[in-house]
Amino acid sequence: MARIPRSKEDDYTDDMARARRDFVEEQTGVAMPHTGSYSFDAATTRGNIEHFTGVCQIPLGLAGPVLVNGEAASGEFYVPMTTTEGTLVGSYNRGMRLTREAGGITVSVIDDVMQRAPVFIFANAREARDFGAWLEANLDAVRAAAEATTSVGKLQFVQQFAAARFRYLRFNYSTGDAAGQNMCGRATRAACLWIAEHYPGPMERWVLSGNMDTDKKHSQINTLYSRGKRVVAECVIPDALLREQMHVSAEQFFVQRHISNIGAQMAGSSNNGSHAANGIAAVFIATGQDEANVAESQAAIVHSELTPSGDLYYSITLPSLIVATHGGGTGLPTQRECLEVLGCFGKGKARKLAEIIGATVLCGELSLGAAVLADEWVSSHEQYGRNR
Template sequence: MSNSKIPRSNENDYSADIIAERQAFIEEQTPARLHHTRQFSFDPEAMSGNIENLFGVAQVPIGLAGPLLIDGEHAQGEFYVPMATVEGTMLASYNRGMKVIRESGGVKTTVCGEAMQRAPCFVFRDARDARDFNLWLDENFTEIKAVAESTTSVGKLNEIEHYIAHNMVFTRFDYTTGDAAGQNMTSKATFVACEWIRERFPQMRHYLLSGNFDTEKRTSSVNSLKGRGRRVTAEITIPRDVLQAHLRITPEAMHYGWGITTVASFLTHSSNNAAHPANGLAALYLATGQDIANIGESNQCSVYTRVTREGDYFFSITLPALILATYGGGTNLPTQRECLEIMDCHGQGKALKLAEIAAGLVVAGELSLGAATRVDKETRQNEWVNAHERLGRNR
């Protein structure tokens, strides 16, 4: 294979000619013969700002699950949810969970917080200067806030967390970002604020714009406690007869099983004690143009269950770091926009609605898989294995 450079155009790198040139380059330089990847139905100019070196489109199957009945503050009613995946049985499982939710009167969703961070680390000569800077940050928050917000029409700086370690101050600049996910927005705002701080606090030796305390695109205890993106809780009480009729399990058995898996989550230092929140979220993210790497934060959660005094089953999940958008980024690409429009979640004013739908979707998957992993005492069958044999790749 030669060391030829990938073809690029400084004038227009999304034209039909340069895309065709890259396709030819791939066939010349690799064993591949392109057919499916080179076919797409929308103007490649629409992908400017979303990808470089474009040569085609990955076609991931998209299925529809629903209706999902949501009783939220921003999402109210029934929603059909597009999910992009190559995992057989998954949509069938989520549909089963959604049926249980409908039969139970819907899942109640609540947005409990919003915060997108950039986390500079400020370095000083010694801990005493670091301590003094800590105090200075609080005293000058109003001015820093004004400087940061001068860079954005929608971003709002609500808090600067700060933690001293040795001669360093690790901070988290916490913003609300409207209907955008906001990582780029917060980077620009925080950089301008840091330069303003540098000029006014000469004891600072230097700073890193991201000192890794934002823990972007991975799980962390700080995100679990303080939140990143949107913090959403989804909760539901499932009548005993509904649980037994549709999931073939009693509230006591379901609660008992979750207790065991919670111990396993503790022993393995897992980021959550849920069954598979990443499954539904990844499928939703792929379909709707989210940054799929944000699953790193978004899948962390905590599950709480109990059997009520009436003998029904209560299930609650808190997702402290749901990062998603309905405006900007990949959400404006044609196919992703169509998927958002299925849920009436494209554009401004819809991000909290989408967050509530995402949380409800996770509940559907947790209920279905949570029941499916048990082994029936009489038949010695397992629904999880049987479903993959019948519908999934095992067939």
């Protein structure tokens, strides 16, 4: 069996990337000239990928400006969006124009926590119950053990859930401008080691994840308790503006929201809106976020009302938006450029990025919802997409 080329001395060089592309050609007969065309030093990918071979170039578009009335993000922003789906950037751009002319989007970060969820295993349910009481009484010491591993992460609280002879815990941390999954894993492991050493009662064992953190997958517990940032974006769109730009009325939007709610409920969907994942994924890839976190981040609660004057109040709640402006892939050259375009690179900017993404997602919901109602959905793809 042929092995992928590697260097024990330094695997992150242009020469090693070229060796792996040559290997691919030898094994498959496929040359990779475009994959091998990149502008940054291969060494910058250390810690972000293994067996660095080249790049996959995805088209980058610019939408905006979106007018954000946030607490961390205030003003107009041009949003980099990476996608291969025709009409996507254009649709978000259309929603941004609508909301900008309506006075902008108010965005609030309501909660901000990241979890690791170990499980402790006992001989029976009573032992598990007694352990839970001891943990509550010793939480300050547990917190000290966890926070000793990080200068940024702070253990906010620990939730407990009982089933059979198991005690499932959710350690909830604030993580600064990092997404924080690895930070929380390291801190929680230290806490669990301290617990195992100091707990006076019987215990069979513990496992660092009992799968209640639901990393990289949606869960109802995240919708209720948040994972990452809980973001609410809301705006009021005048009926006249909707009719002029979107060819639908506020009342049509309002009625359709109720119909769509029933459809989402019947389907058991984690999102009663249209396509939050589109905007989130496009901005995530552009700005160096962990793209697998789209699985959690796309969950959404969309709500609308008719105001007494007949205009449309529209909001979207993202209960588990996981973003970072420091660490991970955010420091890679093109990703850093996109974050800098938004004024969101580096420490102290994660909430700003979350607010911009929340506003962006709302624009996409309004635009696609209007396109469906006005029967312009298919024609838009025919004109701008790959349907032709």
